[in-house]
Amino acid sequence: MYKIELGKSGLQVPAVAVGCMRISNMSEKEVSDFINTALENDANFFDHADIYGGGKSEKVFGDAVSPSMRENILIQTKCGIRQGRFDFSYEHIINSVNGSLERLGTDYIDILLLHRPDALMEPEEVAKAFDELKAAGKVRHFGVSNQNPYQMQLLQSCLDMPLCVNQLQFSVMHTPMIQSGINVNMYNDSATNRDGGILDFCRLNKITIQPWSPMQYGFFEGCFIDNEKFPELNKTLGDIADKYGVSKTTIAFAWILRHPAKMQPVTGTTNLTRLTDCIKANEINLTREEWYEIYRSAGNILP
Numbered sequence: 001m002y003k004i005e006l007g008k009s010g011l012q013v014p015a016v017a018v019g020c021m022r023i024s025n026m027s028e029k030e031v032s033d034f035i036n037t038a039l040e041n042d043a044n045f046f047d048h049a050d051i052y053g054g055g056k057s058e059k060v061f062g063d064a065v066s067p068s069m070r071e072n073i074l075i076q077t078k079c080g081i082r083q084g085r086f087d088f089s090y091e092h093i094i095n096s097v098n099g100s101l102e103r104l105g106t107d108y109i110d111i112l113l114l115h116r117p118d119a120l121m122e123p124e125e126v127a128k129a130f131d132e133l134k135a136a137g138k139v140r141h142f143g144v145s146n147q148n149p150y151q152m153q154l155l156q157s158c159l160d161m162p163l164c165v166n167q168l169q170f171s172v173m174h175t176p177m178i179q180s181g182i183n184v185n186m187y188n189d190s191a192t193n194r195d196g197g198i199l200d201f202c203r204l205n206k207i208t209i210q211p212w213s214p215m216q217y218g219f220f221e222g223c224f225i226d227n228e229k230f231p232e233l234n235k236t237l238g239d240i241a242d243k244y245g246v247s248k249t250t251i252a253f254a255w256i257l258r259h260p261a262k263m264q265p266v267t268g269t270t271n272l273t274r275l276t277d278c279i280k281a282n283e284i285n286l287t288r289e290e291w292y293e294i295y296r297s298a299g300n301i302l303p
């Protein structure tokens with residue numbers, strides 16, 4: 001699998017990251033097969049959060065990773081979402097990381113992300129927590145999720161280390177950050193800038209965008225592949241998949257990878273065949289015509 005540099009971290013990471021949000025109810029053997037399938041396909045970057053499965057996702061993952069495997073894998077986790085509130089306080093960040101380290105059975109986290117913007121964020125307080133975690137060797141790199149450019153700039157203004165990542169919802173069926181850039185200054189709904197121009201901001205500042213829910217439409221409403229709600233999209237994905245001799249899942253993933261921002265999409269599947277199909281997308285380089293055809297088939301308009 002080809003690699004990209006994660007933001008300005010200097011860290012080389014695989015083009016496709018493996019999401020662990022849905023693994024909490026898998027058996028020990030299933031988790032082990034899941035991790036091994038990813039590793040056999042060069043996908044050694046795993047995405048977690050303290051809240052996935054109420055902490056169980058990190059625990060079953062940590063139980064399956066032996067100490068000898070640890071240095072060959074990259075673990076990213078997140079903090080900041082609590083029941084009924086968001087919390088970027090110093091105490092919560094420190095406590096959350098300590099809990100993740102314990103559940104994951106490791107001494108360090110490769111990348112820590114702040115999960116969702118906390119309206120009450122004090123950037124100096126976050127900086128204090130990040131400094132301590134880095135100095136203690138508990139966290140190596142930092143980033144955010146679901147933030148707009150000004151939120152990132154505000155936080156970055158107090159940090160000594162670069163924010164390397166912004167994890168954002170993005171799939172062929174969830175494209176506001178592309179639509180607004182195509183429909184600049186138009187009166188249609190696609191012209192609405194919902195994210196403050198985060199795509200270009202991240203490109204300008206060398207911050208890696210990690211698309212989450214790459215196969216979903218809406219907010220966890222379901223997968224769009226083989227979904228009768230999206231006949232045109234499935235027809236186009238199917239035709240292009242036949243041409244390359246791969247699955248529609250691979251093409252939907254390749255559509256994300258084709259964007260020059262060099263995004264690192266995060267898979268969500270727990271199915272080993274689909275996991276392999278997602279990873280295989282790094283071998284496909286869609287043409288400009290194919291990319292736009294898929295974009296239009298998802299119901300998007302061009303001005």
Ligand SMILES: NC(=O)c1ccc[n+]([C@@H]2O[C@H](COP(=O)([O-])OP(=O)(O)OC[C@H]3O[C@@H](n4cnc5c(N)ncnc54)[C@H](OP(=O)(O)O)[C@@H]3O)[C@@H](O)[C@H]2O)c1
Nearest residue numbers: 019020021047212213214215216223225267268269270271
């Ligand atoms: N930062 C954030 O706020 C945030 C939010 C959500 C998620 N995430 C991260 O992003 C990762 C991915 O999110 P996600 O799980 O929503 O990703 P996703 O890949 O869009 O969705 C996965 C779900 O769709 C199903 N699915 C995927 N491909 C399919 C196909 N070809 N046919 C039928 N069903 C298919 C999967 O079922 P099977 O398992 O049966 O394949 C699974 O239930 C998570 O694991 C997590 O690490 C981050």
